[in-house]
Amino acid sequence: GAVVSQHPSRVICKSGTSVKIECRSLDFQATTMFWYRQFPKQSLMLMATSNEGSKATYEQGVEKDKFLINHASLTLSTLTVTSAHPEDSSFYICSARDQGARGNTIYFGEGSWLTVV
């Protein structure tokens, strides 16, 4: 079964509002989680690396004030899209690194579709 869970899988929000997406590691502790956004050519752009207990590391060009990432516990990272605009509509996916018994394996969530209307 899934070892990384994302919620919600689909969300529609009004322009100007904020929306939160959760990424949970279900049976391992993840000190590091990653957030991606999918673009029309199918590639997934790395937005940021989420580090438990410290600030996220954002990739160049990603607005940290718009895409707030919080990694408050070893099993949960959240991505909040603030003041959402229609151009933020996209598919967002997270992954988490299990550095324990599974030997530094990365697991992906199933993704979240965001539609801003």
Added chain:
Amino acid sequence: AQKITQTQPGMFVQEKEAVTLDCTYDTSDQSYGLFWYKQPSSGEMIFLIYQGSYDEQNATEGRYSLNFQKARKSANLVISASQLGDSAMYFCAMREKTGNQFYFGTGTSLTVIP
């Protein structure tokens, strides 16, 4: 059960040789798509190739081809004429029409040896 299984955590291939990265999938949907991504050290996920469940021909994109065996539920990636720049993690993924979510495998680390 895992939706996507990649059984090779690490692979080595000699430069200019071909290599096959294995991927098997599990779905009860009739309509689905299979993807391969390359992840270099920069972290981004570069889309390589796509195969639709109804496509009769195996997908090809340059040096990449997908060996699609529907009855076996396998979608192996074949890289021909390997180059040093092919060294990276490779992820197999599936998107079912139902739900439209992505399911990724755990990846295969490919190292191309000069």
